[in-house]
Amino acid sequence: MMAGEIAGKEEEMGEITDPGRKSAGARRSPESADAILDAAEAVLVEAGYSGFSIEAVARRARAGKPTIYRWWPSKAALLLDVYQRQKRVDNPDSGNLAEDLVGFLKSLFAHWRDTSSGSVFRSLIAEAQSDEKAAAALAEYARGRRIHTGQMVERAKARGEVAADVDATVVADLIASFAWTHLLTNRLDEDEATLRRTVGYVLKGIVADDAGDATAVRRRRRRIIARPTK
Amino acid sequence: MMAGEIAGKEEEMGEITDPGRKSAGARRSPESADAILDAAEAVLVEAGYSGFSIEAVARRARAGKPTIYRWWPSKAALLLDVYQRQKRVDNPDSGNLAEDLVGFLKSLFAHWRDTSSGSVFRSLIAEAQSDEKAAAALAEYARGRRIHTGQMVERAKARGEVAADVDATVVADLIASFAWTHLLTNRLDEDEATLRRTVGYVLKGIVADDAGDATAVRRRRRRIIARPTK
DNA sequence: TTGACGAAACGGAACGATCCGTTTTATATG
């Protein structure tokens, strides 16, 4: 589309005013792009986020800095592309939401821990605190993931496992928040019992069963209270 | 007392035409420490995290860089002290956990949004991704806050509002995680309805009331499933 | 078809600015 528009404009200019020859020139090198992305990942793995710089990536990739800046305006943009090219964690679909959510967290933590994706993503979050464009891109990405993760909840709603008025993206936000802070605070080795307990609290709540009349009244009114305001 | 002393000194210094502080001589200067912490906060507010540097803080505080490095080994350490000197958000104690948690989130979001503390804390989280000491300090701080926030849940347990076997720090972790990601993704303006809904999901869960026998059985077994494994 | 041409991309080098963490210098104070 964009390239086609530019080509069209060039032809118009050629007909109207200037018989000069116009070449499209050299093409971008996919090999260079891949080498830069590979190098970015390698530098992050080997030198950590504090050792990550465009200079280091350029050196590692045997690429010119202007080449990197031509395609990626910032460190954050580069990190985002590195993260985007990495494999995504799938949503389990076991027919049971607790199993799905626990399985999802376990897979996500293992993925973040065992590959470079954890380092990439936490670096990206850090960059987003000082780079507005990165912050916008991260917010957009997070929005998409909330919808995707929320599909597990939507399926549970369709199965009648979860109340019909539950907002799946709010639940997904809770689960993702829990994962993010675990990543940011070096807790990707959380034990499964805690994951199960946490998921259990979200699914079944924490209110007491036998607290007495006050709680019983509260439970009878639960539907009303939880009714959406929008 | 302190402010009065400084005010007097400013008048004296104005007369002398020298804006610098008096040296405390062969003693540590509390004035310098305060000036540095004040400057750190001001630089962060005015220039954002991307404009925050030890160089800028030194310039602003009219302090030598060695002086800063003598007391704070890193940007993160400085940011942590800036955050620690700021007012803490109190735990509401209304006798109702939902109100307490919603009130807590509202206060925390407002605090982070309306003062520099939000900028400080998110910068600190970002620093913790590249500085191991900062990461350890942040983890320690987060641990303390989980216990503190968990007191709202402990009180609810004592009231019989929350099941006795609920781990208060896990609940606090969920709430804090939700807050952290809101801070990191520029969502401190979240509407109260969403806060209430989120807190509601944690307190009362999201499972369906009338899903049929499967859910009823699950509810009868809930106590067993939620039994702690440790 | 071949060769020349101009445009664009490339890697490497260099640039001026800024910051880093450290050392040096001059001054003030106990």
Next chain:
DNA sequence: CATATAAAACGGATCGTTCCGTTTCGTCAA
């Protein structure tokens, strides 16, 4: 005298940009 301080300076690193020579590509004329 010993110590802390602010200011200045230091060598090194990175930033984002410009410059340079070379390569690649599409176009055109012979």
